[in-house]
Amino acid sequence: MRLTVNRKTVTVKAHPLTRLLDVLREECGLTGTKEGCGEGECGACTVLVDGEAVNSCLVPVAQVQGTRITTIEGLGGRHPLQSAFVEHGGAQCGICTPGMIMAAASLGPRPSLDDIRTGLAGNLCRCTGYAAIYRSVQRAGKR
Amino acid sequence: MQGTIAGRQLLQPRSLGDAVKMLRDEGPIVPLAGCTDLYVALNFGTLRPTRFLNLWNLDALRGIETRGTALRIGALTTFTEIITSAAIRRRLPMLAAAAREVGGVQIQNRGTIGGNVANASPAGDTLPVLLAADAVVVLRSAAGTRRVPMTAFYTGYRQSVARPDELIVGFEIPALRGRQWFRKVGTRAAQAIAKIVVAGVWDTARADARPRLAMGSVAPTPLRLSQTERALGSGASLAEAQEILQREIAPIDDLRSTAEYRRQVAANLLGQFCSVRR
Numbered sequence: 001m002r003l004t005v006n007r008k009t010v011t012v013k014a015h016p017l018t019r020l021l022d023v024l025r026e027e028c029g030l031t032g033t034k035e036g037c038g039e040g041e042c043g044a045c046t047v048l049v050d051g052e053a054v055n056s057c058l059v060p061v062a063q064v065q066g067t068r069i070t071t072i073e074g075l076g077g078r079h080p081l082q083s084a085f086v087e088h089g090g091a092q093c094g095i096c097t098p099g100m101i102m103a104a105a106s107l108g109p110r111p112s113l114d115d116i117r118t119g120l121a122g123n124l125c126r127c128t129g130y131a132a133i134y135r136s137v138q139r140a141g142k143r
Numbered sequence: 144m145q146g147t148i149a150g151r152q153l154l155q156p157r158s159l160g161d162a163v164k165m166l167r168d169e170g171p172i173v174p175l176a177g178c179t180d181l182y183v184a185l186n187f188g189t190l191r192p193t194r195f196l197n198l199w200n201l202d203a204l205r206g207i208e209t210r211g212t213a214l215r216i217g218a219l220t221t222f223t224e225i226i227t228s229a230a231i232r233r234r235l236p237m238l239a240a241a242a243r244e245v246g247g248v249q250i251q252n253r254g255t256i257g258g259n260v261a262n263a264s265p266a267g268d269t270l271p272v273l274l275a276a277d278a279v280v281v282l283r284s285a286a287g288t289r290r291v292p293m294t295a296f297y298t299g300y301r302q303s304v305a306r307p308d309e310l311i312v313g314f315e316i317p318a319l320r321g322r323q324w325f326r327k328v329g330t331r332a333a334q335a336i337a338k339i340v341v342a343g344v345w346d347t348a349r350a351d352a353r354p355r356l357a358m359g360s361v362a363p364t365p366l367r368l369s370q371t372e373r374a375l376g377s378g379a380s381l382a383e384a385q386e387i388l389q390r391e392i393a394p395i396d397d398l399r400s401t402a403e404y405r406r407q408v409a410a411n412l413l414g415q416f417c418s419v420r421r
Binding site for chain 1: 144145148149151153155175177178179182183186187195197199200223246247248249250252253
């Protein structure tokens with residue numbers, strides 16, 4: 001099965017029902033994407049499929065052939081969102097952070113606070129409140 | 144993940160015709176749409192079926208169109224597509240309101256209206272909307288197409304009239320007159336399964352119009368509240384209608400709420416529905 005992950009074509013051997021999450025972490029070695037709840041509640045495993053945020057723990061890999069998959073690694077490390085999370089305290093323990101950033105990346109440029117709240121409603125952080133996370137996304141939009 | 148995919152099989156139909164033939168000839172097979180319910184069960188190790196049918200690439204099952212006065216929604220239409228559809232916003236705004244309350248954005252991007260109906264949870268967010276809207280479920284099998292009113296679709300807890308060889312392909316919704324109303328009561332705005340979910344339509348311009356009202360999470364199936372509707376349509380007071388409502392619903396205690404709380408909230412919601420009307 002051939003996939004396009006972070007703009008590269010990769011060939012994977014996984015069973016077609018394998019979770020996209022497992023293919024990314026175990027076959028592609030992209031461990032930035034985290035497993036949290038395994039039931040679509042926490043958003044830690046969020047990646048983009050054709051630019052749309054999805055929970056990769058709920059997507060069989062057979063359903064993403066022919067799409068563009070983007071993981072946290074695909075943002076390159078110096079993406080405005082990544083820098084803003086570091087500068088404004090948007091990350092604490094880090095487990096929810098890749099999913100938060102990928103969900104934020106699927107919002108348009110300069111999202112309003114309301115857009116951010118709605119867009120990140122499917123991402124849970126258990127360390128802290130959400131204020132620093134929302135602030136980081138807002139500041140990234142202003143860069 | 145607690146479940147395993149070892150020994151499971153995915154069939155990949157190339158067309159709707161292919162899919163219904165596979166259902167007839169190679170069953171039992173469980174159709175997979177956005178997987179936002181089935182993969183939760185897989186992850187928890189409670190998914191029993193071993194053979195699945197991948198519907199995701201069958202674009203014939205996607206989309207929203209208006210045909211004459213009716214609205215037609217393909218079974219694979221996602222909640223995000225429903226939220227952003229101009230036709231839905233204009234003609235069935237209570238469905239957009241329901242779709243906005245399904246999970247977070249990630250779930251809305253994958254979850255489908257056909258999946259919501261097929262999953263048959265009494266708490267399904269869009270089900271009271273389809274019931275109150277007098278929607279028709281379109282079922283396809285290798286033998287042909289049949290149409291079942293949503294009000295006759297569910298027969299018991301997670302049971303429906305759909306046969307194992309039939310696929311839900313879409314929904315037909317007649318033109319609605321009057322004000323549409325939707326409310327979901329849960330623990331949190333996003334990501335919460337409903338303690339109670341309700342949808343209603345009431346054409347207040349016509350003095351003789353009977354309201355249409357449906358509720359979820361108050362019985363083994365989502366319920367159309369026809370006795371309560373009849374009472375309200377014939378001029379009963381709110382207190383009388385609330386009494387009839389209490390006889391019509393049968394909520395239980397579960398991990399999300401209690402029967403007593405649900406009865407109280409159901410009565411309050413009926414009050415809201417009646418006050419919105421004025």
